[in-house]
Amino acid sequence: MIDIKLPMSEAEARGLRMGDEVGLSGRMVTARDAGHKLMVEKKPKWLRPILEGSAIYHCGPVVAQVRGEYVFTAAGPTTSIREEPYQGQVIGDYGVRGVVGKGGMGKKTLQALQDHGAVYLHAIGGAAALLAQCVTRVESVYMLEEFGVPEAFWVIRVKDFPVVVTMDSTGASLHDSVLARSEEALRKQL
Amino acid sequence: MQPALLELIRRTSSDLPGDVDAALGRAFRREAPGSAARGAMRTILQNVAIARENSTPVCQDTGTNLHFVHAPVDLSEGAVHQAIVGATRKATRLGYLRPNVVDPVTGKNTGDNVGRSNPLLHYHQHKAKSLRVELMLKGGGCENVSTQYALPVNRLFAGRDLAGVRSCIVDSAHQAQGKGCSPGILGVGVGGDRMSSYVEAKHQLLRLLDDVNADPVLAKLERSCLRGINSLGIGPMGFGGKTTALGVKIGVVDRIPASYYVSIAYMCWACRRRTLVLRPNGSFTVE
Structure with missing residues (x-):
């Protein structure tokens, strides 16, 4: 397990390789469909300093309020491929070094990881209760009223958040290699 | 009826059925030691235990609430629907469900998991005196x-x-x-x-x-x-x-x-399904 502190440098991001198991600690920001659309179409200035060097987390959490503070009670990853139209540009525009989600992403994102020095980090889909325990604090929330709980930008601090590098800055993608093997195995039984 | 339906939602969202749990355990043992697959299965098993212990959702995507209702002939569909809507609102307030219902035209989240065709009901009559509700929470x-x-x-x-x-x-x-x-x-x-x-x-x-x-x-x-x-x-x-x-x-x-x-x-592996049986005397079980 490799420990990575967020925000991370370009060199750290470029040093990670497909298959590495990583524990993330530091600041992450959740963003899903409405958030990515906003980041590309409206380019909000306030987001850049929060996101620079940090990781975007594709997640729509279940959030409770305990003594006036927000607490994540369930916070696993959502399917990343929905952000494929936006992700590459978001990585470049906001200086994002990590994209955390599930299911992997496509060619445009893989290219952006190479161009800007970033990685795709696969969290365990459905492991919402465990991953919520890795969220130590909710720092702030943006666009909660406009987008609702799942789609808002939640700025969170995490500790030892477990992920696997499945796409890296050298252009390697575990998703592509598993797909190719599966395609071959399927052809054999048709 | 509503407290029983609320318990059905709580159990379905936080407590994975035993047969699924056992199958996940077998899958963990099949994967090669040290592989990312085995690591994923270990995390999944730990997650199932934490959710059950804390009564928190197994997965944050609590999905579409799909109810298969089998009701005695003297119980009106309207009354069952109303009780399910009430239980769903309460389950959302208590954090057993994420607010998950969105108007496709305005993009607004209704905030309480109630909307057009939500929660979803398939209603059937049966000859038994008890009410049976099978609930499935299926993520996106x-x-x-x-x-x-x-x-x-x-x-x-x-x-x-x-x-x-x-x-x-x-x-x-x-x-x-x-x-x-x-x-x-x-x-x-x-x-x-x-x-x-x-x-x-x-x-x-x-x-x-x-x-x-x-x-x-x-x-x-x-x-x-x-x-x-x-x-x-x-x-x-x-x-x-x-x-x-x-x-x-x-x-x-x-x-x-x-x-x-x-x-x-x-x-998905987080196969959340449970069955409520509510008897005429008000006692109930969730399996």
């Missing part, structure tokens, strides 16, 4: 990889027979890769029109993983499909590995001569 990741084929499918060399049906089922798991949160469970509806075929597919997901199809032809087809899918090597989360699916459950609806549908309802 696995719903999005669910799919429907109309045989023949040329690219799969799939004709209008059970061999063709098998090719569609195995292909659907290949198309899904890890995106539906594998290892998944495939509910399959064969025949029908597009709608009845999909309903049958979802209905199949209520079956226990270790049951055996009463029709020996379908039982054999289920085993063959499961072997075929697990030979694809997609594995947990699509990391590569031995267990891509935990089960394949196939049901049949009669079709018209011109149509031959194969509908696949892909369920």
Whole structure:
């Protein structure tokens, strides 16, 4: 397990390789469909300093309020491929070094990881209760009223958040290699 | 009625059924030590235990709330619907459910999981005196990889027979890769029109993983499909590995001569389904 502190440098991001198991600690920001659309179409200035060097987390959490503070009670990853139209540009525009989600992403994102020095980090889909325990604090929330709980930008601090590098800055993608093997195995039984 | 329905939602969201738990345990032990697949299965098992212990959702995507209601004849559908709506609102306030219902025109979240066709009910009358409600919480990741084929499918060399049906089922798991949160469970509806075929597919997901199809032809087809899918090597989360699916459950609806549908309802490993039985004296069980 490799420990990575967020925000991370370009060199750290470029040093990670497909298959590495990583524990993330530091600041992450959740963003899903409405958030990515906003980041590309409206380019909000306030987001850049929060996101620079940090990781975007594709997640729509279940959030409770305990003594006036927000607490994540369930916070696993959502399917990343929905952000494929936006992700590459978001990585470049906001200086994002990590994209955390599930299911992997496509060619445009893989290219952006190479161009800007970033990685795709696969969290365990459905492991919402465990991953919520890795969220130590909710720092702030943006666009909660406009987008609702799942789609808002939640700025969170995490500790030892477990992920696997499945796409890296050298252009390697575990998703592509598993797909190719599966395609071959399927052809054999048709 | 409402407290029983609320308990049904709490248990379904936070406490994975025993047969699914056992199948996940077997999948963990099958994966190679030190592999990403085994790591994924370990995290999954830990997560199931934490959710159960804390009464928090197994997965944050608490999904579409799909109820199959079997009600005694003297109970009105309106009363059951109202109680389900009340229980759903309360479950959302208590954090058993994420606010998950969105108006497709305005993009606004209703905030309480109540909206048009939400929560979703399939209502049936039965002769028993008790009320039986089967609840399934199915997240969007696995719903999005669910799919429907109309045989023949040329690219799969799939004709209008059970061999063709098998090719569609195995292909659907290949198309899904890890995106539906594998290892998944495939509910399959064969025949029908597009709608009845999909309903049958979802209905199949209520079956226990270790049951055996009463029709020996379908039982054999289920085993063959499961072997075929697990030979694809997609594995947990699509990391590569031995267990891509935990089960394949196939049901049949009669079709018209011109149509031959194969509908696949892909369920993620977090297969959240529970059954409430509420007796006339007010006592109830959730299994």
